Amino acid sequence: MKLIGLLAVIPFIGMFAGPIFHNSVTPFIFGLPFILAWIVAWVFIASGTMAVIYFLDPARTAPEEGL
């Protein structure tokens, strides 16, 4: 795990920031209550983050290596 692994911390912070700073039903986003919409958005961002990490990860080309 190299420095790019730190990117993986972002979804953790993001996922929690919404409920912590704006724990509210409104505004509704695309019909969803705010907190649910926030979490769904971060599911997408998490997936994107992992894709970025995957393509930058040197371990990808050396799959037999451990941590």
Add this chain to the structure above:
Amino acid sequence: MIALVLLAVSAALALGIGVKARSGHVMGLEQWTVGGRGFGAALVFLLLAGEIYTTFTFLGASGYAYGLGAPAYYILAYGTLAYIVSYFMLPAVWNYARTHKLVSQPDFFAQKYGSPALGVLVALVGVIALVPYLVLQFTGLGVIVVAASYGAVSKAAAVLIGAAVVTFYVIISGVRGSAWVSIIKDILIIAVVLFLGLYLPAHYEGGVGAMFQAVDKAKPGFLAFADHGKSVSWFVSTVLLTAFGFFMWPHSFGACYTARNAGVFRKNAIFLPLYQLVLCLVFFVGFTAVLVVPGLKGAATNMALLKIVVTAFPPWVVGIVGATGVLTALVPGSLIMMTAATLFSRNIVAVFRPGQSDDQTVRLAKFLVPVVALIAVYFTIAGSSTIVALLLMGYSFVTQLFPALLCSLMARNPVTRQGAFAGIAVGVAAVVYFTVSNETLATLFPDWPETIRDLNIGTVAVLLNILVMAGVSAATATSRRAVPAE
């Protein structure tokens, strides 16, 4: 009647596939448990995703949304974060397991820390944690059979029938059967959930947005976290506990051994978060049920999804939904039973009975499967918990293994085998105490701030675990045998 027939057909179909999948493979220990380590990305994806679409999500998530509202969102958050953890953790675990030809999770701890005693402890923790998980699947099966028979079959009889089917399935099938039935199960459940999640809000409220507006009007604040109890602090601590515990389940940990190479996990970490978005639609069903079939309380909220389906549709649709539900309990249920039996036979009994051959281990494991089933049946019939509460109890146990595992993956492990053993033992003891005494931080420290009082009690046990692990490791560091760097 038609609904029950459809349930029986789906169970029979699963059994048929299970038998077919084993043909051509001699069912030795490695085949029965880790499929000979020859699974490619797709099968591993399905085995790992098996966790996503189980009775837990199908009935548990909808019931939790119905009963509690916003706290159900945690299910979407923890899976996503768990896959991020898996990206970094599983390749290392897989690599080590392959090098040392490991079959189970306790093997890993025993080998890493050079301590068979630690292996036995880990196996015990695994077996204990798997019991509520199995109870959860049986509870789901019971709910489905009761609903599909329109109340004609009693809960106890329904649970017994369900348990018998799963037991039979495990004994004849093994991990290969589970992987293949997983495919059918996932296709069915996605289709069913897509349909229910879009149709029900549209049919009753005119759309998903309108449905949420109506829920907000009927129950103000229900769609955000409460100020007390299941508050934001509960959410954060529960998500962390479960995200780190996700792959500490002995069967998930073991499922990762089935991969052909380590790259499988990295790729899956990109797609699995998206794959679980279907959960949103399960929430939609639960929230619509709040408006359509109100009044279910406590453990009865497990019925929310089936109740609204019975209200909205003719019996044959109930049959299809029920049949899907049966598969969602069958696949994980069989994996759990197989894992618990193998753990007991291989990692506990065999340690005390040197010279036990692999054949004897498999035979003992298969003998133990019905025993495990009966224990779970007892707790299912005697207990009355929501499905989510059962899973969270299991998580409190398995997450105790995470700190010692994480440290063991470091190049220079600061934790000694005594430290790992003491930490896990204290963590588990704390969970047992909190569970049996029904204590929470709120009852123990009523004067402390809300943020601390609402923390998931499992995270408190993990903190104790880490403190003890660090303390004992520091005290025993000098006597530590140099563990070879991996």
